[in-house]
Amino acid sequence: MTIQVKNLEKTFDETEALKGISFEVEEGEIFGLLGPNGAGKTTTVKILSTMLLPDGGSAYVGGKNVVKSPKRVRDVVDIITARDKFYRRLDGYQNIRFFSRLYNVGDWKRKMKEYADHLGLDEEDFEKRLADFSTGMRQKLNLIRNLVRETPILFLDEPTLGLDPVSSRKFRNLLKKVMEQEEKTVIFTSHNMFEVEELCERIAILNEGEITMTGDPKELKTDIFPKRMIEFSYKDGGLLELENEFVDKVERKDDGKIRVYIEAGDHVHDVIQEILDKGRVNNISVKEPTLEEAFIKHTGEEEKSAGEVTSWR
Amino acid sequence: MEIKRYLVIIWAFLVRDWQRRWSYKLNFIAMLCYPIIWVSVFALLGKTVDDAGGMGTAGSFSTYIVTGIITWRFIRVGFFDSSWSIRWEQHIGTFKNIYMIPHHLLVPVSSTAISGFTVSLLNFVEMWLVAEFVFGIHLNLTIYAFLFLVLAWMSIIGFGFVIAGIAVLYKEIQAVFTVIFFSFQFFCGVFFPIAVLPEPAQYISKAIPITYALHGIRTSMNQGYIPMQDVVIMPIAGIIGIVLGIITLNLCLKKALREGKLERY
Numbered sequence: 001m002t003i004q005v006k007n008l009e010k011t012f013d014e015t016e017a018l019k020g021i022s023f024e025v026e027e028g029e030i031f032g033l034l035g036p037n038g039a040g041k042t043t044t045v046k047i048l049s050t051m052l053l054p055d056g057g058s059a060y061v062g063g064k065n066v067v068k069s070p071k072r073v074r075d076v077v078d079i080i081t082a083r084d085k086f087y088r089r090l091d092g093y094q095n096i097r098f099f100s101r102l103y104n105v106g107d108w109k110r111k112m113k114e115y116a117d118h119l120g121l122d123e124e125d126f127e128k129r130l131a132d133f134s135t136g137m138r139q140k141l142n143l144i145r146n147l148v149r150e151t152p153i154l155f156l157d158e159p160t161l162g163l164d165p166v167s168s169r170k171f172r173n174l175l176k177k178v179m180e181q182e183e184k185t186v187i188f189t190s191h192n193m194f195e196v197e198e199l200c201e202r203i204a205i206l207n208e209g210e211i212t213m214t215g216d217p218k219e220l221k222t223d224i225f226p227k228r229m230i231e232f233s234y235k236d237g238g239l240l241e242l243e244n245e246f247v248d249k250v251e252r253k254d255d256g257k258i259r260v261y262i263e264a265g266d267h268v269h270d271v272i273q274e275i276l277d278k279g280r281v282n283n284i285s286v287k288e289p290t291l292e293e294a295f296i297k298h299t300g301e302e303e304k305s306a307g308e309v310t311s312w313r
Numbered sequence: 314m315e316i317k318r319y320l321v322i323i324w325a326f327l328v329r330d331w332q333r334r335w336s337y338k339l340n341f342i343a344m345l346c347y348p349i350i351w352v353s354v355f356a357l358l359g360k361t362v363d364d365a366g367g368m369g370t371a372g373s374f375s376t377y378i379v380t381g382i383i384t385w386r387f388i389r390v391g392f393f394d395s396s397w398s399i400r401w402e403q404h405i406g407t408f409k410n411i412y413m414i415p416h417h418l419l420v421p422v423s424s425t426a427i428s429g430f431t432v433s434l435l436n437f438v439e440m441w442l443v444a445e446f447v448f449g450i451h452l453n454l455t456i457y458a459f460l461f462l463v464l465a466w467m468s469i470i471g472f473g474f475v476i477a478g479i480a481v482l483y484k485e486i487q488a489v490f491t492v493i494f495f496s497f498q499f500f501c502g503v504f505f506p507i508a509v510l511p512e513p514a515q516y517i518s519k520a521i522p523i524t525y526a527l528h529g530i531r532t533s534m535n536q537g538y539i540p541m542q543d544v545v546i547m548p549i550a551g552i553i554g555i556v557l558g559i560i561t562l563n564l565c566l567k568k569a570l571r572e573g574k575l576e577r578y
């Protein structure tokens with residue numbers, strides 16, 4: 001159950017949402033689609049799940065053409081997004097029963113119990129109406145809705161959007177646990193580098209409708225974030241001369257803060273050590289350029305030096 | 314698609330919808346009360362007119378108007394359930410999960426309509442019982458009358474599918490069609506014979522299948538014969554309604570798939 005995407009294009013009125021993207025996902029792989037808001041992630045996922053027709057290019061999901069055989073694609077695919085809702089007036093059990101019947105799931109009761117145990121929802125939770133579910137619980141139920149269906153392919157379109165950081169991490173851990181057990185082919189989209197790094201085996205970076213890089217998330221990370229910035233100030237307002245060879249540039253701001261730009265890598269520690277050795281330090285912090293910055297850099301605009309990167313996290 | 318699969322899906326929608334209705338206990342009771350109040354009001358109005366010498370309708374005016382409103386109620390429920398189905402799922406955020414089945418969108422949409430049919434039936438039975446046993450208005454229900462009713466329902470849910478499709482593209486269009494639908498009340502002889510309408514309006518009446526359905530139902534109930542004209546027109550109207558509905562829904566679906574209007578998330 002693989003996915004092949006070739007030169008996929010989609011334009012809405014004036015917006016070129018996808019400018020001919022290509023990628024492949026192998027069977028059983030967890031593939032990340034990483035990109036900032038408006039990059040075209042949802043557009044891609046919608047085309048692959050037959051909710052949107054492309055303007056050009058081709059896409060095969062599980063060997064089936066998404067334009068020519070949409071029903072057969074929908075037989076092997078399911079999507080989870082943060083916006084998925086259930087019937088508020090029905091309880092968890094009734095909701096799962098409805099969707100299981102709709103999806104032709106045999107033995108759904110047993111499967112539902114099994115997955116519920118796994119995800120930490122108990123019987124009492126299932127007796128609650130959806131109106132009384134928390135967002136995190138609802139997302140678990142959504143996962144159960146998909147799991148009982150047992151589709152070989154799953155798209156997760158920013159599933160953690162709107163969850164607080166703690167629930168978001170819990171949900172990711174659940175996903176990880178589930179994905180280790182299931183033999184699913186997965187596309188996971190996110191605007192969060194760290195999320196993708198945690199879950200995905202391979203990622204593509206999508207920006208303004210174009211894939212700029214594909215590869216192993218750990219490798220890409222150093223590629224995307226080649227620079228680090230250390231920001232601090234000295235209590236006595238002292239100046240700074242650094243000897244470390246990886247230091248790119250030192251800046252002194254009007255408010256007394258000093259910014260040291262360095263190449264990414266293990267030498268961050270050395271530079272910090274040197275800074276600490278040279279005086280009494282206030283509020284030292286290490287910053288990376290935000291993804292948006294990194295994306296801009298990778299869309300072919302001329303290389304900017306670290307000092308020119310304007311947005312840091 | 315296998316028929317068995319389709320039946321399971323219809324069953325899923327039926328259970329879901331009745332569970333939802335039942336979950337609003339007071340609403341549920343209200344839902345049962347409306348038709349009773351509605352039929353009572355018109356039964357009394359009919360009796361008042363009959364006591365004052367009638368309105369020149371064949372048979373009593375009570376029978377005339379009660380038949381009219383029972384039929385109207387029947388198709389009204391069908392109209393709303395079929396035209397509102399897609400928009401409602403989009404609105405509450407369940408549309409995508411309904412769409413992601415290996416069948417055409419018509420399968421869930423028609424299942425919703427069929428689920429709504431059971432409400433029509435329930436209303437019908439309630440109203441008939443009240444008319445017959447509370448107000449002594451005897452409606453000579455024949456199998457033909459019932460067939461006319463179902464055919465009228467079919468032609469109207471076809472109209473509902475048309476609206477369901479268009480509403481995916483133009484969200485507000487529903488309001489326009491709802492007004493059009495309600496205007497049928499005055500063209501189709503629900504409350505008064507179409508003969509009292511000005512002549513140009515009567516042409517509109519003749520273009521709407523509900524007119525023939527009501528005529529057929531009334532004639533077969535009160536005069537005891539089956540008007541051939543209605544027998545011919547109604548199945549055609551029912552089939553045309555459904556086919557037109559399916560075609561429009563399909564066209565709108567294609568357009569929505571191109572423009573990305575099927576589901577915004």
Ligand SMILES: Nc1ncnc2c1ncn2[C@@H]1O[C@H](COP(=O)(O)OP(=O)(O)O)[C@@H](O)[C@H]1O
Binds near residue numbers: 012016042572574
């Ligand atoms: N249905 C639509 N109509 C018009 N423009 C759209 C539609 N869907 C997406 N877009 C536009 O296409 C671009 C890509 O959107 P999207 O795929 O949702 O991005 P992402 O999911 O990566 O945030 C955006 O500029 C967005 O405004």
Ligand SMILES: [Mg+2]
Binds near residue numbers: 041042157578
């Ligand atoms: Mg998106």
